[in-house]
Amino acid sequence: MADLATAPLVYSFTDHRVYRRESPLVIAEGDGIRIRDTAGKEYIDALSGLWHANLGFSDAELIEAATSAYARLPAFACALGRSSAESESLAHELLAASGGHFTSVYFAASGSEAVESVLKFLWLASNANGTPSRKLVVTRDSGFHGTTLGAASLAGITNQHAGFDLPLPFTVRVPRVHFYRDHLDGETEDEYIDRILRTTRRRIVAAGPENVAAMVAEPVMAAGGVLVPPDGYWPAMARLLDDLGIPLVSDEVVCGFGRLGHLFGYQRFGLRPAAVTVAKGITAGYAPLGAVLLGADLTDSVAAAAEKYGVLGHGSTYGGHPVAAAVARANLRAFHERGTQHRVAELEASLRASLESLLDLPVVGEVRCVGGLAAVELMADGAARRPFDPERRIGRRVAARAREFGLIVRDLGDVLALCPPLITSVSEVSEIVSRLHKAITATLEEKA
Numbered sequence: 448m449a450d451l452a453t454a455p456l457v458y459s460f461t462d463h464r465v466y467r468r469e470s471p472l473v474i475a476e477g478d479g480i481r482i483r484d485t486a487g488k489e490y491i492d493a494l495s496g497l498w499h500a501n502l503g504f505s506d507a508e509l510i511e512a513a514t515s516a517y518a519r520l521p522a523f524a525c526a527l528g529r530s531s532a533e534s535e536s537l538a539h540e541l542l543a544a545s546g547g548h549f550t551s552v553y554f555a556a557s558g559s560e561a562v563e564s565v566l567k568f569l570w571l572a573s574n575a576n577g578t579p580s581r582k583l584v585v586t587r588d589s590g591f592h593g594t595t596l597g598a599a600s601l602a603g604i605t606n607q608h609a610g611f612d613l614p615l616p617f618t619v620r621v622p623r624v625h626f627y628r629d630h631l632d633g634e635t636e637d638e639y640i641d642r643i644l645r646t647t648r649r650r651i652v653a654a655g656p657e658n659v660a661a662m663v664a665e666p667v668m669a670a671g672g673v674l675v676p677p678d679g680y681w682p683a684m685a686r687l688l689d690d691l692g693i694p695l696v697s698d699e700v701v702c703g704f705g706r707l708g709h710l711f712g713y714q715r716f717g718l719r720p721a722a723v724t725v726a727k728g729i730t731a732g733y734a735p736l737g738a739v740l741l742g743a744d745l746t747d748s749v750a751a752a753a754e755k756y757g758v759l760g761h762g763s764t765y766g767g768h769p770v771a772a773a774v775a776r777a778n779l780r781a782f783h784e785r786g787t788q789h790r791v792a793e794l795e796a797s798l799r800a801s802l803e804s805l806l807d808l809p810v811v812g813e814v815r816c817v818g819g820l821a822a823v824e825l826m827a828d829g830a831a832r833r834p835f836d837p838e839r840r841i842g843r844r845v846a847a848r849a850r851e852f853g854l855i856v857r858d859l860g861d862v863l864a865l866c867p868p869l870i871t872s873v874s875e876v877s878e879i880v881s882r883l884h885k886a887i888t889a890t891l892e893e894k895a
């Protein structure tokens with residue numbers, strides 16, 4: 448195996464100081480929810496790659512869709528008034544699947560590019576509509592929206608900014624929603640929501656709602672710690688945004704395409720976003736594709752911008768690649784034909800029941816689960832909400848132990864994130880949780 452110090456790759460989201468002492472995990476093949484490394488060791492991938500391989504690693508229909516699309520038209524772009532039959536059909540199918548909620552689609556090649564694009568469309572719309580001051584974007588602590596300059600500026604995770612001279616000065620930062628960690632002693636969920644929304648309102652009012660183009664938010668924050676909002680949060684936030692005249696952009700790069708049990712993540716919470724950004728699960732990770740779905744107002748504004756500015760000065764070569772589009776169409780069919788919504792409801796029930804058994808460990812402060820997304824929050828004392836000393840890197844060590852036991856999970860500080868393929872069976876969920884249990888207890892038995 449290669450040594451990371453001499454590896455030819457710059458690894459994303461990797462602490463290269465730590466990895467210099469360790470070997471990278473290099474995967475050779477996958478089958479179902481399992482992957483095998485180049486030395487032949489097998490793992491259950493309970494993170495679905497990087498929150499994206501929603502149908503596991505050997506879906507015959509998606510592979511066939513890609514293979515036949517390659518044979519028909521291996522390359523083309525959605526630009527200069529041209530596109531491919533696959534991307535054109537996919538756009539129609541996505542809009543139909545939204546039940547008419549959205550009226551146009553812009554294709555990108557990744558989630559970051561989708562988020563970057565929607566920011567540019569929002570600014571273009573403000574200029575085209577004669578409200579050029581509307582350029583600020585509301586975003587939450589702990590949020591993650593990608594790594595291009597605009598998208599990274601939205602991040603509420605500070606390591607996205609350090610050393611990069613970010614964020615660019617167009618954001619209004621408001622609180623995250625993390626009841627377990629952030630509520631005051633004795634505070635109820637409703638009181639907590641009231642408090643954070645009062646802060647949210649205050650910060651937006653201070654910036655001037657008339658200067659705000661939109662709020663960009665994940666229905667459930669993924670990389671920020673799998674933060675499942677209490678029931679009252681989204682209805683109250685939607686009322687606040689309505690009241691202030693601020694549209695919502697739902698960033699569903701993780702939450703879309705079945706991850707929360709619905710085709711779109713916003714449907715889980717009854718939201719009505721002005722636009723949605725998707726990627727990852729749109730092709731179940733089998734091909735790179737991102738998209739922005741625009742509601743009527745933004746669609747009209749982009750059209751109005753053409754009157755004012757002429758040619759749309761935005762686009763990309765690979766956005767809506769015909770092979771990726773064909774895979775996305777097969778994935779959309781699979782969602783409808785295979786009863787994904789029901790499957791995810793079953794997955795959610797079994798994940799929740801299984802993970803709750805971990806609460807018997809005093810270091811497990813909270814388990815969170817929504818759809819096929821879950822987290823285990825580790826604490827020195829769970830009941831007292833006393834965190835571990837960060838120097839102990841407990842989360843990282845548990846994730847490393849889990850790997851020894853043949854399980855991939857993601858450590859987000861001392862939160863262990865799980866995002867297993869949506870095809871994970873009840874018995875596979877038990878296997879995942881039993882390996883995780885072993886990893887937690889083995890780590891606590893270590894000296895340091």
Ligand SMILES: Cc1ncc(COP(=O)(O)O)c(C=O)c1O
Pocket residue numbers: 498557558559560562591592593594665669670698699700701726727
């Ligand atoms: C919510 C969210 N938005 C945007 C992105 C960026 O997507 P990509 O890695 O495809 O650029 C991610 C990636 O994890 C994400 O979780």
